[in-house]
Amino acid sequence: MSTRPWIYTGPGKPAGDPEEGLLSRAYACGCEERSATVRHGPAHTHHPADDLPSAVLFDRDGTLVVDVPYNGDPARVVPMPTARAAVDAVRARGVAVGVVSNQSGVARGLLTREQVESVQRRVEEVLGPFGVWAVCPHGPDDGCGCRKPAPGLVLAACARLGVDPARAVVIGDIAADLGAARAAGARGILVPTPATRPEETAAAPETAPDLLSAVRLALGGRRPGSDGSARPPYVACVGRVGRGPVPAPGDAPHHTPGTASGTDAPRPIGAPHATDTPRSTGGATHPTDAPPASPGTVRTAAPS
Structure with missing residues (x-):
């Protein structure tokens, strides 16, 4: 199997593995390449006055679905x-949207590429x-250089979007x-679920209690510590984190990850994340995690 990521520009429509050139160097070379202007596909312009990001990239399992x-x-x-x-x-x-997802079930012989693509099509539906x-x-x-927390998926997605x-x-x-966000030079926001370890939440520079709150945080201002007066609506990190997201009107019924929802098998807290190596319950760092950032003041968005 190639050590390059799979790149798609639509539901189950492969753009092909990244070719030699700017795109492949972007994910393979990390810090040295990421500052270069990489263009592959339509460019998304940024308007400094509104301080919006050029792209928001979502994890799939446990975040979008x-x-x-x-x-x-x-x-x-x-x-x-x-x-x-x-x-x-x-x-x-x-703002451009994309998905960056580890799917190690393929390497483990538990998934085929066709199955991964069929799930992608359903997510887009x-x-x-x-x-x-x-x-x-x-x-x-x-x-490979793409398995999160390596920066490859983020760099390749940004290259494809032209951001x-x-x-x-x-x-x-x-x-x-x-x-992966930190290694690529991007901003990262954590939306904790029952599968998120307490130390992961504590080390995250920004957290939100649900996905809509995370998006409002992303669209609302610069990352903490940046210059300028624009700031997202931070509040103390208490109460909401770890108690589950708050549904918004018109959204799908609430399904807490790890609980039965008609089609989902129960998954207790601390069970393996779908796309990663099973986590140790003894507190050791699991192999898919990046080295934790130095704990600081944890900030979180107000609930939606």
């Missing part, structure tokens, strides 16, 4: 609460179209998502 371990069945796709409203809010502001899908089909020992990774926001539910 309920995490069903190694899911290859489109019928088991269930959107997370507020997911449709969140993605639509980004689109409404003219439920949540609408995404400008790019960047998928890592590799296992933790395959030596600077420094103008992108990555939203996910575990430390590997934020590690």
